[in-house]
Amino acid sequence: MQLTDLTMLELAAKLAAGAVSSEEATRACLERIRQVDPKVRAFLRVDEEGALVAARASDARRKAGNPASPLDGVPVGLKDIFLTEGVETTAGSRILEGFVPPYDATVVRLLKEAGLPLVGKLNMDEFAMGSSNESSAYSLTHNPWDLTRTPGGSSGGSSAAVAAREVFGALGTDTGGSIRQPAALTNTVGLKPTYGRVSRFGIIAFASSLDQPGPMTRTVGDTAALLQLIARHDPQDATSAAVETPDYSADLEGGVRGLRLGVPREYFIEGMDPEVEASVREALREYERLGATLVDVSLPHTKYALATYYLIAPAEASSNLARYDGIRYGQRAKDARGLKELYAQTRERGFGPEVKRRIMLGTYALSAGYYDAYYLRAQKVRTLIREDFTKVFKDVDAVLSPTSPVPAFKLGEKVDDPLSMYLMDVFTLPCNLAGLPGLSVPCGFTKAGLPVGLQVLGRPFDEARLLRIARAYEREHDFFLRPAPLRG
């Protein structure tokens, strides 16, 4: 057994007992990255120096009996969407190549204050736009369970790094499923918190009303522990909720006996992978055995979620990405003559095709004469989708569904078919539209050995219950113990 096979909580226990140092754990990660990342390509940048400095500082605190947090010294990775002071941050885009932020994102600051060495920046779809990591301008990340396949997206670097045990945990962001879908495709746990639960300050914005950062780890317990460090009100984010943070680990082993779990009929659809459906149905039976009551529920506006999402998210993105104009930072077209040419060439060269597609979609949806028909109507449908959930949560404690309709697909398979790529998020994005917390927990493998994820959706700020429900299932299985084969 290698050090990197430990979960975050197991490592934290060893650090607390003095059985291992943070420097050893960090060096183990760095060594593992050297070994496997040439195959996985999860990292865009490894900050060896920064991580080791933080690890030694953590060891000094531990030695002095003064740890900064329960996870003090546990090395983690960050999706390259989180601003890190002094460490290049690109959001997977050419246009931000060479951009070194002057400040830390709030969650980065919180992790630093909690003593976690930050090992490096993880690959992602460009500006988080994608479901396979293939829109990254820099490299192709491979799924550790089958290197010819995608690790999911947009937080695919994070899911791959955690699955390949290059880091003990990571942070991702989720706008329409970008934490949960990659977690499902890599046998890892991913949680998208309630909108406003975790600060967005210092996170490169894709769609402001949908974006939410969250933990990606190997176990439910690790996710609870990592969420504990970042879930808090941030006065620098006006959409951050002033809600008290509960102890996410306190009730983790509470089980599901007596809980009512909704099974929405709209989430079991024609065309979904039969093995995925079988795994999820088996998980549902497991919950019944564990004492929960399954309730057939309906979320009737689910069929409009995809269209709604692909109006609202691109609309916000078209505005959020306007700042990348080559004037103040990032890349600038050097040979442009005049202002219009400077803008046009900088953005033409700096953005990839998927980003351009969404900027155009969003610009169109907000244009005079089209706003009412598209953006405004999408906002109305969004309200209906939210109300669907509000009604259902009067009757049930949580909703269960597949996270992704299919297991990890082949790299290159859907690159030229954006619509089928967009369908990958069909089960995850209603949760973002409704601002609810959602989690993906491993629930088995296909015959080909590809991971399947179970999605748990809950009421606003009910993360603790989601974790408890996921943990009840995880306790009965050992999926998380299995190492990814790292074969193609």
Add this chain to the structure above:
Amino acid sequence: MPVSDFQPVIGLEVHAQLLTQSKIFCGCSTAFGAEPNRNTCPVCLGMPGVLPVLNQRVVEFAVRTGLALECTVKKTSVWSRKNYFYPDLPKGYQITQYDQPICEHGRLVIDTPQGEKVIRVRRIHMEEDAGKNVHDASGGQSLVDLNRAGVPLLEIVSEPDLRDADEAVEYLKAMRDVLVYLGVNDGNLEEGSFRCDANVSVMPKGSSTYGQRCELKNLNSFRFLKQAIEYEISRQVDVIESGGKVDQETRLWDVNKGVTRSMRSKEEAHDYRYFPEPDLPPLHVSDAAIDAAAKALPELPRAKLTRFTSQYGLPAYDARILTAERPLADFFEACAAHYADAKKLSNWFLGELMRLLKEEGTPLSALRFTPAQLAELLGAVDKGTVSANAGKDVLGEMFRTGKAPADIIAEKGLAQVSDTGAIEAVVDDILAKNAGEVEKYRAGKKQVFGFFVGQVMRAMKGKGNPTLVNDLLKKKLGD
């Protein structure tokens, strides 16, 4: 038809920088004149990942202004993004308020030759200012200074209720007075902290359908506002008279040529793609906050003017000057509390005090004497302790040194002689020395009286109480 057959229709959009210490969505200073890009941070530079946090003072100022302009203050208003590309706009959008502004349906009263006129205020909204592009002519480069980016602005939009350039100027002056009185804006047109655009159209007199309007920009003085509107009215009339049609467009006032010229046609107008700002929740203003702002509202220029004429019995001319600026009005009232004759006090204010303030370039706040001391000086003049002329010197000395009037009068020996015996002795002496002139006077040559007064005053080095000197001379000369 001649110009006089056309009715101009004018509306103004005022942009007022708010006098907050920090910017609207970050903690950077709003101070004017700093080294370029000194007053900036990741938020106002539009760095990736930054989020706006609303400065509550901006809301207070907006509510205060809304109440002063008799607006409805909305309990819920919404922030929007106005999207366009320009180097001085770091995020590629301006955070502003669009379809749900904080204040609506207000009014401002102005004076016209026909009497008072109500100009309706359509809306007031808050927004962030942009930075400044600096074009370096020699190097062929453009530089961007973002010190001003994120400075809070109020945009105050009138209904098209103004009917000529003079009304527009009156409205803008009255608006400036209100904003400066409220302490929300410094009213500086030249530095651009108080700016205005004008929407101008013309229609045949008697018509109720407005003509096509043009928006005029670059109006950074009252004079330019008047000139630009007058030029634009005659231009539009000429276009119509020659059988043409006025195009809706944005026109720039060319200061040097004294003309407006087309800057942007309707077709070239931006599609700003407004949508609600997802980074800021809707703004809620509580009833309690509105009530508190209403209670704290100062007396406004117009109300003060009216009160100065009624309470102090001052002529409108005096009242207007005294109430033009709040500190002067406040100082006048403080003095009036110690001195009953308001008109006499006003004369001293309009004459000596304002002359001194102007000459010395001293702001009222730096005045070195108290209202009670000014009242004491005026009392001394009334009593004849000091002559009116010498009183002016005393005031000048108080202004420069802050010494008490009694001390100055004593030190400089400016006290007037009001001792009848002493004056009588001098009068007797002068009359005795000028027996010939006395003869002439008594023979009817009354003009000689002035000569006697002059002689007495000269003998007394100007300190004789003029009333007593007059009385005694007349008595001795047998009148």
